[in-house]
Amino acid sequence: METSLGLLNSAGGGGGGGGGGGTLDKNTAKVEKDYMGMSKEPELELVEKGKGSAWGEYGRILTAKDFPNGFSSGRNAVSAGTKRERASANSVDEGSASSPAVSQVVGWPPIRAYRMNTLFNQAKTSNVEEDKGVGGNENDEQSKKKMNHGNDKNDVVVKERGNVGFVKVNMDGLPIGRKVDLHAHKSYETLAKTLEEMFFKPSLTTRGGKEQSVQPPKLLDGSSDFVLTYEDREGDWMLVGDVPWRMFLNTVKRLRIMRTSEANGLAPKSQDRNEKQNGKPI
Amino acid sequence: MPFSKNQMDPDPPEDSPSNSTNSEGANAPQSPFPDEVLEKVLSFIDSHKDRSSVSLVRKDWYNAERWTRAKLFIGNCYAVSPEIVARRFPRIKSVILKGKPRFSDFNMLPRDWGANVHSWLVVFAKVYPFLEELRLKRMFVTDESLELLAKSFPGFKALSLLSCDGFSGNGLKAIVSHCRNLTELDIQDCVTEDFAGDWLSSFPENFASLEILNFASLNSEVSFDDLERLVSQCKSLRVLKVNESITLDLLQRLLMHASQLTELGTGSFSQELTPRQYEEIERAFSNCKNLQVLSGLWEASSLYLPLIYGACAGLTFLNLSDVALQSGEFAKLLAYCPNLRRLWVTDTVEDKGLEAVGSTCPLLEELRVFPADPYDRDQRDGVTEVGFLAVSRGCRKLHYVLYFCRRMTNAAVVTIVRNCPNFTHFRLCIMNPREPDYLTNGPMDEGFGAVAKTCTKLKRLSISGLLTDLTFEYIGKYAKNLETLSVAFAGSSDRGMQYVLEGCPKLRKLEIRDCPFGNAALLSGRGKYEMMRSLWMSSCAVTIKGCRLLAKEKPGLNVEVISEEENDESQADKVYVYRSVAGPRRDAPPFVITF
Numbered sequence: 061m062e063t064s065l066g067l068l069n070s071a072g073g074g075g076g077g078g079g080g081g082g083t084l085d086k087n088t089a090k091v092e093k094d095y096m097g098m099s100k101e102p103e104l105e106l107v108e109k110g111k112g113s114a115w116g117e118y119g120r121i122l123t124a125k126d127f128p129n130g131f132s133s134g135r136n137a138v139s140a141g142t143k144r145e146r147a148s149a150n151s152v153d154e155g156s157a158s159s160p161a162v163s164q165v166v167g168w169p170p171i172r173a174y175r176m177n178t179l180f181n182q183a184k185t186s187n188v189e190e191d192k193g194v195g196g197n198e199n200d201e202q203s204k205k206k207m208n209h210g211n212d213k214n215d216v217v218v219k220e221r222g223n224v225g226f227v228k229v230n231m232d233g234l235p236i237g238r239k240v241d242l243h244a245h246k247s248y249e250t251l252a253k254t255l256e257e258m259f260f261k262p263s264l265t266t267r268g269g270k271e272q273s274v275q276p277p278k279l280l281d282g283s284s285d286f287v288l289t290y291e292d293r294e295g296d297w298m299l300v301g302d303v304p305w306r307m308f309l310n311t312v313k314r315l316r317i318m319r320t321s322e323a324n325g326l327a328p329k330s331q332d333r334n335e336k337q338n339g340k341p342i
Numbered sequence: 343m344p345f346s347k348n349q350m351d352p353d354p355p356e357d358s359p360s361n362s363t364n365s366e367g368a369n370a371p372q373s374p375f376p377d378e379v380l381e382k383v384l385s386f387i388d389s390h391k392d393r394s395s396v397s398l399v400r401k402d403w404y405n406a407e408r409w410t411r412a413k414l415f416i417g418n419c420y421a422v423s424p425e426i427v428a429r430r431f432p433r434i435k436s437v438i439l440k441g442k443p444r445f446s447d448f449n450m451l452p453r454d455w456g457a458n459v460h461s462w463l464v465v466f467a468k469v470y471p472f473l474e475e476l477r478l479k480r481m482f483v484t485d486e487s488l489e490l491l492a493k494s495f496p497g498f499k500a501l502s503l504l505s506c507d508g509f510s511g512n513g514l515k516a517i518v519s520h521c522r523n524l525t526e527l528d529i530q531d532c533v534t535e536d537f538a539g540d541w542l543s544s545f546p547e548n549f550a551s552l553e554i555l556n557f558a559s560l561n562s563e564v565s566f567d568d569l570e571r572l573v574s575q576c577k578s579l580r581v582l583k584v585n586e587s588i589t590l591d592l593l594q595r596l597l598m599h600a601s602q603l604t605e606l607g608t609g610s611f612s613q614e615l616t617p618r619q620y621e622e623i624e625r626a627f628s629n630c631k632n633l634q635v636l637s638g639l640w641e642a643s644s645l646y647l648p649l650i651y652g653a654c655a656g657l658t659f660l661n662l663s664d665v666a667l668q669s670g671e672f673a674k675l676l677a678y679c680p681n682l683r684r685l686w687v688t689d690t691v692e693d694k695g696l697e698a699v700g701s702t703c704p705l706l707e708e709l710r711v712f713p714a715d716p717y718d719r720d721q722r723d724g725v726t727e728v729g730f731l732a733v734s735r736g737c738r739k740l741h742y743v744l745y746f747c748r749r750m751t752n753a754a755v756v757t758i759v760r761n762c763p764n765f766t767h768f769r770l771c772i773m774n775p776r777e778p779d780y781l782t783n784g785p786m787d788e789g790f791g792a793v794a795k796t797c798t799k800l801k802r803l804s805i806s807g808l809l810t811d812l813t814f815e816y817i818g819k820y821a822k823n824l825e826t827l828s829v830a831f832a833g834s835s836d837r838g839m840q841y842v843l844e845g846c847p848k849l850r851k852l853e854i855r856d857c858p859f860g861n862a863a864l865l866s867g868r869g870k871y872e873m874m875r876s877l878w879m880s881s882c883a884v885t886i887k888g889c890r891l892l893a894k895e896k897p898g899l900n901v902e903v904i905s906e907e908e909n910d911e912s913q914a915d916k917v918y919v920y921r922s923v924a925g926p927r928r929d930a931p932p933f934v935i936t937f
Contacts, residue, residue: 167448167855169716169746169773173504174531175663176716241717250621325775 231259231286231317242309248301252280252288259317279317287323290315301322358603380406390415407750412436417875419457419481420900423924424465426537427923436475436500437466443878444828445503445853446480450880450916451904454931459506460490461929467494467606475526477502486716488513492520500554502525507533514541519824522546526554528581539587553584558607560636563587564643573597578656583607586640590615590623590649597626606630606653608638611646611665620649626650637661644671649665651678659684663712666690673698684708689746698727700736705726708742709733716746716773727754727780734761741799742767749780750807755789765797769804775856777830778808785809791816794824804828826851843870853878861888865895871908872898876920884914886935892919893937900926 064308073228226303229235245251256279279288288300292311300308375383384406387393390413397407413436415470416422459481466473473495483506491498498521503509510534518524518541541561545552549572557564564587564856573579573596582602583594588609597603615623630653639650642665654660657679662672663686672691676682682703684773689694689711699706711725727750732739740762750772772786779786786807794800794816801823805813809832817824818841825848833839839859842849843866851874860883871877873891886903887910893901904916926936 165775167445167450167773168775169713170445170448170828170830171712171716171746172447172531173449174533175712340896 073102172239227312227314229255229315229317232319232322240315242312246306248280248308252278252300255317256277256286265270284321286317287320288315289323291317365503377402377406384410388413391415393524395509402544409433414438416440418920418922419459420927421464421875421920421922422926424462425752426924427810428465428469429935432469432863433472434466434470435472436477437462437470437473439475439481440477440479441481443853443876444480444851445855445878445880450855452931452933453507454482455934456482456869456927457636457932458484458487458929460484460487463487463490463494472497474498475500475502477504478506479504481506482508483513484508485510485513485516489516492516495521496525498522500528502526502528502530502724503532504530505532510535511537511539511541515544518542518549519544519546522549523551523576524549525551527552528554528556529558529560530556531559534560536561538562542572543568550575550577551622553578554581554889555579556581556607556749557823558583558585560585566592569594570599577602579736580605582611582636583637586610587636587706589613590646591619594619594623594626597630601626601629602632602831603630603667604632605635607631607661608636609640611639611642611649613646624649631656631923635659635661637664639665641665642667644668651675654678655681657682661686663688663710666714667695668692669695669698669808673702677703679703680705682706684742685713686710688712688714690714691725692723693725693729693732696725700732701733706733706737707739707740709737709740709744710744711746712744713746713773713797722774724748730754730758738762739764741765742770744769745803746771748773749777750786750789751779751781752784752789753781753788755786756792759793763796766799767802768793768797768800769802769828770806771804772807775806776808777806785812787812787816791820794820798823800824805832806830807832810834811838811841814841818842821846823848826847827853829854829857831856833857833859835895836837836860836863836866840866843867849873852876852877854880854882858883860884861891864888865892868892868895871896871919872921874921876918878916878918879914880916882917884917886910886912886914887913887918889935902927902930903937904933905935908935 226239226241228237229240240251240254242251242256244255278284279286289297290300290308290312291297291314293313297316303311380403384396384403385395387396393407395402397404398898407430408430411431412433414427414431414434415438416427417440417443419439435759438461439459441459442451444460445451446455457480458479459491467490471494474497476491476498477500480746483503489512491501493516497865501517501521501524513529514529526570527791539560542557542564543560546570552572553576555572555576559841560587564585566588568593569584569588571923573582579600582600582603583605584593584596584607586609588596590611591614593609627650633653634656636650636653636657636659638646639662641831647667655678656683660679660682661684666688666757667690669691672687672695672808676698679704681704685706685708687710696711699709711729713724714724725745725747726746730743730745730747730750731754734757738761741764743765744767747770755770770790778784779789785808786805787809790803790805790809790813793803802823803817803821803824803826805828811834814837817827822845826844827842827849828845829852836859838857839854840863842852843863849870855878857879859879862883864879865888867877886905886908887900889903890910893899898921900918900920900922902918903914905912905914930936
């Protein structure tokens with residue numbers, strides 16, 4: 061039972077189970093290496109075409125393979141020795157106090173795809189019910205729902221129906237990106253607030269753990285060290301907030317929280333693409 | 343009960359009903375009953391499990407059974423072929439057909455994996471002209487198929503699509519316009535593209551036979567006038583579940599025509615109303631004296647919930663999983679529902695709401711708590727072991743639970759099953775993979791062990807949290823009635839899976855993801871899989887070679903693999919094993935390896 065004890069001591073992370081693996085034969089070890097292996101792509105592309113792999117036309121789906129260090133909250137370290145370095149380039153950083161893992165595992169939690177489409181509307185709109193009671197809002201819900209049901213002909217949208225509206229968000233200085241469901245938001249304000257809380261909570265910075273006293277910096281009004289930018293369908297990086305929200309939803313591919321100093325090249329409040337000089341900060 | 347090839351004999355005798363006396367040759371005793379009597383008696387047997395047993399007694403019983411069977415249940419569309427079915431059963435009126443493995447509900451299979459109903463309908467159209475009912479679950483259904491269905495069976499009455507995809511409004515149009523005797527159109531949890539709602543307007547002008555109409559999950563605006571006319575004409579309508587496009591004031595008009603409803607799914611439940619409108623709607627609900635099931639209630643809040651109070655006295659099933667209620671308004675509503683047996687809620691009601699359940703619903707038998715925000719990073723909200731405990735204390739008849747939470751303790755689970763030892767379905771989903779016991783920081787082995795040991799009637803179990811092989815040892819040792827087991831991110835070694843395969847005699851469905859079970863575990867079940875419906879393993883440690891070996895040893899099994907690479911040593915990403923008399927399927931898409 062040494063294997064399982066070994067796992068327990070390391071709090072059971074690493075589904076490959078090879079922690080104490082001296083007794084594993086060559087094949088199994090090799091298998092586990094594959095099982096723990098790195099994903100092929102360093103970034104999640106929303107649609108990945110023509111790779112010739114089984115999943116080529118369906119986009120790259122992250123599985124447990126991509127997160128060999130396990131998904132538990134920070135207290136569960138993983139002992140899977142050599143496999144770590146292969147995976148580290150793409151692994152969930154155990155050092156971060158947050159547990160982004162739940163949102164990045166396919167098919168987990170096990171909730172029917174149909175219900176996923178409707179869930180986020182409910183969770184978000186229940187907070188704004190004071191605003192409701194006017195017929196106009198229902199139309200917003202309707203069209204938002206329609207978008208949620210995967211009818212968006214824009215082939216940039218993730219093809220898996222369960223991940224409606226999720227786009228990747230990276231922040232300068234953080235190796236691990238997050239994902240945010242754009243369809244759960246009705247405006248730039250709520251999106252910015254969510255991202256501010258996601259990336260600027262005190263636990264991620266060097267501040268102390270007292271959440272109440274710290275206000276996350278505002279991403280949209282230009283007052284902080286960071287700005288919120290997005291890559292649109294044409295591959296250009298733009299400042300978030302310029303275009304109407306719906307248009308933004310249709311054109312955004314991914315988000316990036318960029319240092320203000322680096323964002324100087326982006327066309328600020330100008331719609332004219334010709335004025336942009338440096339569209340690709342990465 | 344061992345799987346007998348007789349269940350779906352590829353070459354059944356072609357005897358006519360009254361001609362089986364010589365079918366067994368000189369050695370078999372004569373049947374004491376004439377065939378006519380036997381058939382008459384058998385015609386009273388409905389359950390497909392009983393009928394399967396009957397068919398195994400002797401050859402003449404087999405024949406009498408096959409000629410009298412009217413309802414077909416096919417739990418896995420690939421376990422048998424339409425041709426085999428058609429040969430054995432000549433007189434089918436009702437079909438239940440299930441397709442994809444359950445994990446396809448969670449987007450773990452590509453869209454064109456299979457389970458296309460079309461080939462079945464082609465055969466049915468030829469052989470079962472009197473088909474009346476078709477109930478599909480997790481099948482791929484195209485408009486073309488629906489059109490074929492609509493045109494092939496003049497007496498067709500009932501169509502039910504659960505967790506299906508592939509169709510649009512055009513297919514539905516064909517159904518409603520051609521099926522003159524339609525009594526049931528029930529569409530649940532189907533993921534469809536947004537499509538026009540004019541299918542509803544395609545019901546013929548004087549159409550009046552509908553008893554069940556459920557389009558709650560369809561995302562299309564329908565013509566209210568046509569809907570109202572339909573509802574007013576269908577005097578036998580007892581189940582009506584509309585979609586969100588139907589607002590409160592419109593719902594009120596529908597209810598005026600259909601106060602006899604026993605099941606109602608409302609539309610959107612939030613609207614600016616005049617006091618008079620509010621009163622009218624309240625009255626319309628109060629007039630629904632026969633309501634047993636209520637669902638929908640999208641966006642309902644404390645302002646609007648009182649509208650339904652008058653209709654809740656007889657409610658046995660309240661489905662609040664589409665609305666995010668808070669504990670206060672939820673508790674107030676519960677006070678009006680003394681007869682609840684089934685309750686589905688969202689975890690926004692929190693532990694406090696569940697405490698209200700415990701104190702208000704003594705008759706409760708089933709509870710499902712869904713997460714409002716499964717990806718909640720802060721993980722502060724939702725329900726915990728406290729809520730579950732409270733329910734178990736007050737609802738001693740509880741036997742079915744589906745519970746999504748972010749933290750749990752062994753101690754709580756042990757107490758819960760002590761309070762409610764009659765669980766038949768225990769599905770606990772601690773949402774963070776490998777989450778340990780909240781108090782001890784250790785595995786959840788003892789909790790699930792208690793479930794296995796205490797709940798002797800347990801048929802279905804879903805486990806989660808941090809789990810070692812010990813959990814599986816408990817399951818194998820105690821869960822002797824277990825039929826379905828779902829496992830994720832659990833176990834330490836092959837022994838885990840082996841414990842279950844060795845110890846659970848009634849196991850039918852085993853689905854596993856992200857566990858350290860490899861070839862040894864897979865192959866250890868070689869003698870068992872033919873007695874099960876299916877096995878699913880994804881992101882485990884099984885290789886292509888292991889699958890190939892299993893397939894070679896067991897020709898009665900279909901072993902299907904989806905994998906990025908195809909060489910023997912590579913990991914088999916998704917493995918689906920199931921018994922079949924139809925051989926490897928011929929419609930497998932290129933990314934599925936069939937051995």
